[in-house]
Amino acid sequence: xxxxxxxxxxxxxxxxxxxxxxxxxxxxxxxxxxxxxxxxxxxxxxxxxxxxxxxxxxxxxxxxxxxxxxxxxxxxxxxxxxxxxxxxxxxxxxxxxxxxxxxxxxxxxxxxxxxxxxxxxxxxxxxxxxxxxxxxxxxxxxxxxxxxxxxx
Numbered sequence: 001x002x003x004x005x006x007x008x009x010x011x012x013x014x015x016x017x018x019x020x021x022x023x024x025x026x027x028x029x030x031x032x033x034x035x036x037x038x039x040x041x042x043x044x045x046x047x048x049x050x051x052x053x054x055x056x057x058x059x060x061x062x063x064x065x066x067x068x069x070x071x072x073x074x075x076x077x078x079x080x081x082x083x084x085x086x087x088x089x090x091x092x093x094x095x096x097x098x099x100x101x102x103x104x105x106x107x108x109x110x111x112x113x114x115x116x117x118x119x120x121x122x123x124x125x126x127x128x129x130x131x132x133x134x135x136x137x138x139x140x141x142x143x144x145x146x147x148x149x150x151x152x
Contacts, residue, residue, distance in 0.1 A: 007091075007094050007098055009090050009091070009092075009093060009094070013090050014109050017029060017109075017110035023111070023112075023115035026110065026111055026112050027079065029082075030078075030079055030083065030112070031082055033089065034075075034081035037081060037085040040072055044059060044061050044072070046059075051130050053122065057075060058073070058126075058127055059075075060072070060088075060130050062131065062135070062138070067095055069091065069095070069138060071091060071092045071131060071134075072088065073085070073087070080123055096135040097139055099135035100139060104128045104129075107121075
């Protein structure tokens with residue numbers, strides 16, 4: 001998936017990463033994104049919101065507001081929290097169907113994939129997968145509601 005095929009919010013973030021040739025600058029941008037992430041409610045740090053398969057503790061919540069998915073996330077690792085922030089900022093405010101069209105290969109355009117450790121890269125894919133699963137749930141609920149709302 002090229003930048004031009006990404007939703008605008010995600011494409012802007014990818015473009016910021018593409019400006020850097022040094023992996024250290026990409027890490028610094030991740031830390032900056034992590035610091036901008038809104039505080040995550042402690043009461044939401046429950047098993048249901050935990051991203052499994054991550055070495056770090058990662059939590060993601062999603063809710064549907066006016067047909068758009070709004071994500072929140074947190075991690076106990078600053079770099080992973082930056083990856084969470086990248087995805088939260090890039091995918092929040094999109095419809096479930098828009099999110100479902102995004103594939104995780106956009107990470108290659110950021111250049112982060114070459115500098116992430118295998119466990120962090122795996123964590124990124126697990127975070128992305130959970131966020132897509134939540135979007136799919138909303139999409140299925142919307143479809144079911146549309147079917148039941150149809151008069152006989």
